[in-house]
Amino acid sequence: MEKQPAGQDGHSDEEILGLLDENVREWCIRQLEGRFTPPQRMAVPLIHDGKNVLICSPTGSGKTLSAFLATLRAECEVVLVTGSHDTMLPSVAGGTVERYDRGGYTVVHGDQAVDDHGTLIIGHDHPAIEIDMARFPCFLYGQGAVRGKDLIVMPAANPLSPGVIINAARSQDFLSPILRRVDAGSLQPVVEVDGEAVVLPPLAGIRRFA
Template identity: 35%
Template structure:
């Protein structure tokens, strides 16, 4: 049902993020900093520290010119959870150490972003990736007036259920949004349960950029095995269930 070594042209998948090779940009989405503090737990679970450390590893590996966060950098709609300011400072420090320019495209959770982040923000960010244009945005709103060959979004936290276990997955569809390709990233935070896409149709997705779910192909990155596993597009995948 899956194929090994599947790839998306010019895109490297790693640890719930992507490196756009020709644009020399690392893109990730849905860090939801402060989510563990907002959860109903007595002690923080160290998720913010884990996120900053993993971003640091990716920056060291790819040495990108830019780090683009495709929305929901923060989790809380109101107030500033304990430790979030420090986490943002650590994230900025990691990017500066890697000489990476940071851009945030705010998501629906980022209502407090202006109070915490003084770096560049833009609703949708355009990257020149070789001979194609890439638009990065959160995906909760249609990027009106922004034409591209590839749209990279987050927002829906896609996962796929394999033998009863949920695994974070990427979704990639060719010519499925305004005649352009769409790449949806999994949530970078590992605390998000995610939405299992196995049986999802177009209407089940929150992002308006998903206009034909049948064309979206789930891809899972197994970091331990250093393998990338691609599954059939959802239109075919549902028929196999």
């Protein structure tokens, strides 16, 4: 196993392996040859230390594995939030919840209205935006958009899901009752470009070019 030096890409491979549980470490050596991607070398130590981490990197760069590696080491609880089209999830996963509240955040699928909540994180509509005839999955962010609480709408996690184009979207165009009740024009798309999060103007401004 070749040692990966630390640098701008984060910690070395050996340092990452040293953070992991013995069984997880053996799996990484066997399946990954003990090598990690730059996002993993940067994110795993932070997640391991209990930091909140947002990873923006290309598909296939190891974002999901970063979270799982650190979660398995830290023995954190994995919570699956069910939704309207997850009918098989409870039987496969062994249990789900309709909402998850932690640290001032509320995670729900988004197919039903929510009354009492913190910063709201939802899916359901899974936005995407078209730029120069290319489609980009995107987040939607609304500061104080729902009863004074921030709103974050997640893009589709599955690369096979194209997402819903939101360039010209208005409140009534969304499926989620939560989004139908907010001023869609104030929501800002956030896209990942070359590993960086790019915050675009609110939808009200983007509509003029749609």
